[in-house]
Amino acid sequence: xxxxxxxxxxxxxxxxxxxxxxxxxxxxxxxxxxxxxxxxxxxxxxxxxxxxxxxxxxxxxxxxxxxxxxxxxxxxxxxxxxxxxxxxxxxxxxxxxxxxxxxxxxxxxxxxxxxxxxxxxxxxxxxxxxxxxxxxxxxxxxxxxxxxxxxxxxxxxxxxxxxxxxxxxxxxxxxxxxxxxxxxxxxxxxxxxxxxxxxxxxxxxxxxxxxxxxxxxxxxxxxxxxxxxxxxxxxxxxxxxxxxxxxxxxxxxxxxxxxxxxxxxxxxxxxxxxxxxxxxxxxxxxxxxxxxxxxxxxxxxxxxxxxxxxxxxxxxxxxxxxxxxxxxxxxxxxxxxxxxxxxxxxxxxxxxxxxxxxxxxxxxxxxxxxxxxxxxxxxxxxxxxxxxxxxxxxxxxxxxxxxxxxxxxxxxxxxxxxxxxxxxxxxxxxxxxxxxxxxxxxxxxxxxxxxxxxxxxxxxxxxxxxxx
Amino acid sequence: xxxxxxxxxxxxxxxxxxxxxxxxxxxxxxxxxxxxxxxxxxxxxxxxxxxxxxxxxxxxxxxxxxxxxxxxxxxxxxxxxxxxxxxxxxxxxxxxxxxxxxxxxxxxxxxxxxxxxxxxxxxxxxxxxxxxxxxxxxxxxxxxxxxxxxxxxxxxxxxxxxxxxxxxxxxxxxxxxxxxxxxxxxxxxxxxxxxxxxxxxxxxxxxxxxxxxxxxxxxxxxxxxxxxxxxxxxxxxxxxxxxxxxxxxxxxxxxxxxxxxxxxxxxxxxxxxxxxxxxxxxxxxxxxxxxxxxxxxxxxxxxxxxxxxxxxxxxxxxxxxxxxxxxxxxxxxxxxxxxxxxxxxxxxxxxxxxxxxxxxxxxxxxxxxxxxxxxxxxxxxxxxxxxxxxxxxxxxxxxxxxxxxxxxxxxxxxxxxxxxxxxxxxxxxxxxxxxxxxxxxxxxxxxxxxxxxxxxxxxxxxxxxxxx
Numbered sequence: 001x002x003x004x005x006x007x008x009x010x011x012x013x014x015x016x017x018x019x020x021x022x023x024x025x026x027x028x029x030x031x032x033x034x035x036x037x038x039x040x041x042x043x044x045x046x047x048x049x050x051x052x053x054x055x056x057x058x059x060x061x062x063x064x065x066x067x068x069x070x071x072x073x074x075x076x077x078x079x080x081x082x083x084x085x086x087x088x089x090x091x092x093x094x095x096x097x098x099x100x101x102x103x104x105x106x107x108x109x110x111x112x113x114x115x116x117x118x119x120x121x122x123x124x125x126x127x128x129x130x131x132x133x134x135x136x137x138x139x140x141x142x143x144x145x146x147x148x149x150x151x152x153x154x155x156x157x158x159x160x161x162x163x164x165x166x167x168x169x170x171x172x173x174x175x176x177x178x179x180x181x182x183x184x185x186x187x188x189x190x191x192x193x194x195x196x197x198x199x200x201x202x203x204x205x206x207x208x209x210x211x212x213x214x215x216x217x218x219x220x221x222x223x224x225x226x227x228x229x230x231x232x233x234x235x236x237x238x239x240x241x242x243x244x245x246x247x248x249x250x251x252x253x254x255x256x257x258x259x260x261x262x263x264x265x266x267x268x269x270x271x272x273x274x275x276x277x278x279x280x281x282x283x284x285x286x287x288x289x290x291x292x293x294x295x296x297x298x299x300x301x302x303x304x305x306x307x308x309x310x311x312x313x314x315x316x317x318x319x320x321x322x323x324x325x326x327x328x329x330x331x332x333x334x335x336x337x338x339x340x341x342x343x344x345x346x347x348x349x350x351x352x353x354x355x356x357x358x359x360x361x362x363x364x365x366x367x368x369x370x371x372x373x374x375x376x377x378x379x380x381x382x383x384x385x386x387x388x389x390x391x392x393x394x395x396x397x398x399x400x401x402x403x404x405x406x407x408x409x410x411x412x413x414x415x416x417x418x419x420x421x422x423x424x425x426x427x428x429x430x431x432x433x434x435x436x437x438x439x440x441x442x443x444x445x446x447x448x449x450x451x452x453x454x455x456x457x458x459x460x461x462x463x464x465x466x467x468x
Numbered sequence: 469x470x471x472x473x474x475x476x477x478x479x480x481x482x483x484x485x486x487x488x489x490x491x492x493x494x495x496x497x498x499x500x501x502x503x504x505x506x507x508x509x510x511x512x513x514x515x516x517x518x519x520x521x522x523x524x525x526x527x528x529x530x531x532x533x534x535x536x537x538x539x540x541x542x543x544x545x546x547x548x549x550x551x552x553x554x555x556x557x558x559x560x561x562x563x564x565x566x567x568x569x570x571x572x573x574x575x576x577x578x579x580x581x582x583x584x585x586x587x588x589x590x591x592x593x594x595x596x597x598x599x600x601x602x603x604x605x606x607x608x609x610x611x612x613x614x615x616x617x618x619x620x621x622x623x624x625x626x627x628x629x630x631x632x633x634x635x636x637x638x639x640x641x642x643x644x645x646x647x648x649x650x651x652x653x654x655x656x657x658x659x660x661x662x663x664x665x666x667x668x669x670x671x672x673x674x675x676x677x678x679x680x681x682x683x684x685x686x687x688x689x690x691x692x693x694x695x696x697x698x699x700x701x702x703x704x705x706x707x708x709x710x711x712x713x714x715x716x717x718x719x720x721x722x723x724x725x726x727x728x729x730x731x732x733x734x735x736x737x738x739x740x741x742x743x744x745x746x747x748x749x750x751x752x753x754x755x756x757x758x759x760x761x762x763x764x765x766x767x768x769x770x771x772x773x774x775x776x777x778x779x780x781x782x783x784x785x786x787x788x789x790x791x792x793x794x795x796x797x798x799x800x801x802x803x804x805x806x807x808x809x810x811x812x813x814x815x816x817x818x819x820x821x822x823x824x825x826x827x828x829x830x831x832x833x834x835x836x837x838x839x840x841x842x843x844x845x846x847x848x849x850x851x852x853x854x855x856x857x858x859x860x861x862x863x864x865x866x867x868x869x870x871x872x873x874x875x876x877x878x879x880x881x882x883x884x885x886x887x888x889x890x891x892x893x894x895x896x897x898x899x900x901x902x903x904x905x906x907x908x909x910x911x912x913x914x915x916x917x918x919x920x921x922x923x924x925x926x927x928x929x930x931x932x933x934x935x936x
Contacts, residue, residue, distance in 0.1 A: 047628050061624035065616045068643070072615060072651045089648055096644045147540060148533045156529035160515050175536070176564040180557055183540045271782070275743035311785065314739070318786035321779075321893040387878050410855050414885055421886035425789040 059217050064099050067212040071095050071205060090198055094205030099213065103290075104221035104283030106213040110206040111286070112170035117202055120174040121195045123150075124181035128191060143182050151175050165282050221283035222293050226359070228280065229302050232273060232309055233356035233433075235266030237349040239316060240426065244345035247323060247419065248338040270313040277306045292362055298443035305359075305436045312429040319422045323415050333416055340382045344423045347375040348430045355437045364446045372434050379427045386420055527685050532567050535680040539563050539673060558666055562673030567681065571758075572689035572751030574681040578674040579754070580638035585670055588642040589663045591618075592649035596659060611650050619643050633750050689751035690761050694827070696748065697770050700741060700777055701824035701901075703734030705817040707784060708894065712813035715791060715887065716806040738781040745774045760830055766911035773827075773904045780897040787890045791883050801884055808850045812891045815843040816898045823905045832914045840902050847895045854888055 051058045075088035098109045131142040154171045157163045163171065181191065242264045281299045289295045351371045358365040440446075519526045543556035566577040599610040622639045625631045631639065649659065710732045749767045757763045819839045826833040908914075 043628075047625070050627060051624065057624060057627045061620040064623040064643075065620035068619045068647055069612055069616045072647060073612065075651065088651060092647050092651065093644060096640060096647065144537055144541065148537045151536045152529040152533035155532040156519065156525060157515070159518060159525045160511075172564060175532075176561060179536055179540060179560050179564065183543065183556060183560065272742060274740060311789075314782035315786045315789060317779065318783045318890060318893065321783060321897065322889045383879075386882060411851075414854060414889055417882055417885045418889035421790045421882055422786060425786065429789065 056217065056219055060101055060219065063212050063216050064095075066216070067095050067099055067208045068092065070212075071208045074204075074208075088201075090201040091205035091208075094202050095209055098206055099209045100283075102219050102221035102224065102280070102283050103210075103213050104280075104285070104287040106209055107288075108166070108283060108286040109169050110210055112167060113173050114199070114202060114206060116167075116170040116173035117177045118199060120177035121181055121199070124178045125191050125195065128182065147179055147182050150178055166285075218290070220287055220290050220293075221280045222287050222297060222299060223291060225277060225280040225284055225299065225302050226293070228273065228277065229305055229309075230356050230360045232270045232306070233352050233359070235263075236270050236309055236313060236316070237352040237356070238263050239265065239267040239313075240345050240352070241349040243316065243320060244341060244419075244423070248334070248342055267313040267316045270309050271317065273306060274310065277303055294444075298440060301436065301440040301443055305433060305440060308429065308433040308436050312426060312433060315422055315426045315429060319419065319426075322422065323419045333413055337382070337385055337416060337420065340378065340385050341420060341423060344375075344378045344382055344427065347371070347378050348423070348427055351375050351430050351434060355434055358446070359437055359440065362444065362446050364441050364448045366449050368434060368438070372431060375427055375430065379424055382420055382424065386417070524685065524687055528569055528687065531680050531684050532563075534684070535563050535567055535676045536560065538680075539676045542672075542676075556669075558669040559673035559676075562670050563677055566674055567677045568751075570687050570689035570692065570748070570751050571678075571681050572748075572753070572755040574677055575756075576634070576751060576754040577637050578678055580635060581641050582667070582670060582674065584635075584638040584641035585645045586667060588645035589649055589667070592646045593659050593663065596650065615647055615650050618646055634753075686758070688755055688758050688761075689748045690755050690765060690767060691759060693745060693748040693752055693767065693770050694761070696741065696745065697773055697777075698824050698828045700738045700774070701820050701827070703731075704738050704777055704781060704784070705820040705824070706731050707733065707735040707781075708813055708820070709817040711784065711788065712809060712887075712891070716802070716810055735781040735784045738777050739785065741774060742778065745771055762912075766908060769904065769908040769911055773901060773908060776897065776901040776904050780894060780901060783890055783894045783897060787887065787894075790890065791887045801881055805850070805853055805884060805888065808846065808853050809888060809891060812843075812846045812850050812895065815839070815846050816891070816895055819843050819898050819902060823902055826914070827905055827908065830912065830914050832909050832916045834917050836902060836906070840899060843895055843898065847892055850888055850892065854885070 071091050072088075075091060094113065098106060098113060100106045100109060127142065127146050131139040134142060154175045158168055158171045181195070184191065184194075242260065246264065281303050284297070284299045287293075287295075351368065354365055354368050354371050358368060539559050540556075543559060562581065566574060566581060568574045568577060595610065595614050599607040602610060622643045626636055626639045649663070652659065652662075710728065714732065749771050752765070752767045755761075755763070819836065822833055822836050822839050826836060
């Protein structure tokens with residue numbers, strides 16, 4: 001900095017002002033280049049890690065490339081080949097645009113593309129025919145007005161939630177196809193041929209997509225949703241268990257490391273899972289029967305389970321805020337209610353884990369009701385303990401406790417009571433999750449546990465679908 | 469039901485089974501038709517309401533139609549016109565695909581489309597040139613391998629969060645253009661002409677989009693994000709105020725109606741706002757200076773504010789669960805701490821409202837620090853009240869209270885203590901929001917309140933941008 005020239009402006013009143021280097025000066029540019037270089041160095045490493053952590057991302061990239069190369073070769077080799085202006089283009093374009101990460105999304109886009117192209121094409125040909133008959137002066141007006149009206153209607157329809165969720169892409173393709181046909185200016189019989197060819201090409205393109213998507217390491221949105229809900233349940237249970245144990249059992253907090261910290265904060269994943277779950281459920285409804293899932297599996301119910309889990313996680317978030325979990329004080333009350341609180345949290349966690357097992361195996365569980373009952377009994381017990389003991393005890397104990405001031409003990413008491421209240425509320429919300437999962441079990445016809453055990457003894461589990 | 473024929477199967481053991489109507493029987497079809505009819509009847513009404521509630525949705529639909537009709541007419545009238553296979557198609561396609569609801573999204577797609585088309589086009593022409601030189605046998609291999617590698621790399625890059633957020637569409641267009649050019653089979657000089665024309669057409673299409681998007685009732689993602697954050701703050705403040713008042717002041721709970729219920733549950737909007745905020749912030753960073761926002765306004769900071777608000781809302785959610793807000797019991801303790809709790813909640817709400825005002829007007833506020841100080845003082849006071857009074861008092865009062873059982877009073881006490889704890893935690897989280905908003909004020913160079921007042925006296929407020 002020392003050998004840099006400094007520019008000063010002297011004002012009339014004698015004060016001077018240092019001119020700072022201009023915003024896009026050499027120093028700034030150098031700074032930007034260094035930053036860009038660093039980013040470019042880190043970037044490939046990060047990308048590689050992303051793929052190594054979930055190799056299915058690599059596989060998806062290769063699948064897209066396979067479908068694209070196949071469809072290109074198909075048109076390159078075929079005598080049908082007629083350059084980039086022709087049909088090959090539409091097949092390639094279809095593959096690029098339609099191929100998605102999950103099979104459900106690919107199928108959804110495929111169906112949207114084929115239906116929207118067909119409907120818009122035939123509608124445009126019809127309007128074209130009418131406009132042709134109406135005479136040369138009226139023709140552009142009819143074409144223009146119909147394009148305007150249909151484009152605005154289709155664009156507006158994309159704001160309607162049900163359309164947005166299922167037919168958003170279809171609406172875009174509808175506008176695209178309609179406007180392409182209506183400005184084409186071809187004669188109707190030419191148009192008809194072109195439309196047929198176009199639809200045929202799109203079908204070829206989408207077939208390549210769907211076949212590659214479903215046969216080569218398929219990624220089913222339904223399966224993903226199922227796994228995500230189950231693993232979120234485990235995360236929730238581990239967080240709950242861990243956080244309460246950390247407060248009551250000193251030992252755990254002393255050996256806290258990065259790994260266990262990650263476990264404790266698992267509930268945060270649950271809190272932010274809504275968008276991903278919604279999009280997976282949307283894709284899943286397009287998927288055919290796969291693995292243990294039927295067509296029309298109750299995917300919506302998974303969203304309900306997810307919502308209940310988020311509501312439970314948000315209680316846990318409040319708990320982390322309200323209770324100083326690192327506190328090492330051991331008031332009498334803490335000792336008195338630690339047992340029942342720990343049992344409470346581990347009971348809640350057991351219920352969640354049993355629900356996770358239940359949805360993972362897709363079996364009805366005999367023990368869920370028992371575990372919920374146990375949880376509710378512990379909740380009752382906690383209430384009783386709170387009612388009978390602590391407050392009186394604490395007041396008696398305060399004067400005799402030498403190691404902590406009465407103030408500290410009181411704060412500790414508030415924290416304990418808050419923790420207890422939140423635990424009771426968490427138990428209530430866990431019961432909601434249990435209800436939602438039971439409803440899922442009914443809707444998806446989960447097998448009773450006993451018959452599964454019987455089945456397992458006879459042969460390998462084939463899943464509930466084989467029973468319907 | 470009475471005159472329906474019932475089918476029974478008699479089994480060998482004498483038991484009989486009623487045959488239920490088959491799954492896709494006439495009854496079921498009739499049921500589906502009625503349901504579909506009902507949906508079709510309700511649908512236009514719902515769609516209309518959607519538009520009436522936010523007329524900008526209608527306006528957007530009309531804007532898209534205008535851009536599309538204009539670009540169609542442009543090519544229909546122009547001598548350039550050469551049918552659907554030619555360039556007109558690319559302009560139309562660009563308008564349909566690029567035009568988005570917010571200006572930011574439109575600009576982002578435009579830049580993505582132009583850059584990706586150019587890069588992929590030139591790269592493909594280069595590879596094509598090399599492949600041409602390499603001889604007829606090697607040419608398809610070079611083309612195929614390069615397509616395979618680039619397509620998989622570009623597809624994989626779409627999983628990388630930074631690319632996903634900013635260049636997702638660009639990656640798709642890159643693959644599309646590269647594969648179209650590489651299978652085109654034209655000579656390099658032909659390709660060069662074609663590429664130039666194509667890029668020129670896309671620039672025409674995107675110009676129509678951007679002009680329509682920015683000039684006709686523009687919808688700025690940044691403005692939307694700004695408004696959404698501000699209105700969420702107000703919702704949070706109203707919920708907080710209302711919920712605590714409902715618990716302590718009986719009067720409000722008796723006049724509860726649908727409208728006030730909506731106000732009380734406003735915090736739920738805050739809880740589920742993440743996805744929308746993320747996408748608006750992503751779009752906003754592409755927008756030029758508009759209204760009171762500079763280019764490179766600190767949109768990321770809005771996301772931080774949003775996250776703090778969600779953390780506060782999740783405490784409020786726990787409060788709604790833990791505390792029976794409809795409770796009409798009036799224990800001594802409730803009376804004793806109602807004053808300070810009500811002040812606590814209204815102080816928190818005042819801070820949030822001041823922050824909302826501050827971000828809405830984009831001015832630094834002198835009173836935020838004072839209000840936060842007041843809130844913290846009340847928090848201190850609440851802690852003092854809790855420490856000194858209630859528990860002792862309650863134990864003394866219990867035997868003499870005739871109207872409620874000691875058990876009930878105790879439950880009430882727990883609820884009160886939980887409420888107090890949660891209020892204290894909410895205050896802490898409100899302080900986090902305040903810190904984030906103050907940071908926003910620094911980053912976005914909000915004007916000091918005083919200079920705003922002075923400015924207002926002189927002339928209408930022109931916003932902070934005019935000061936830079």
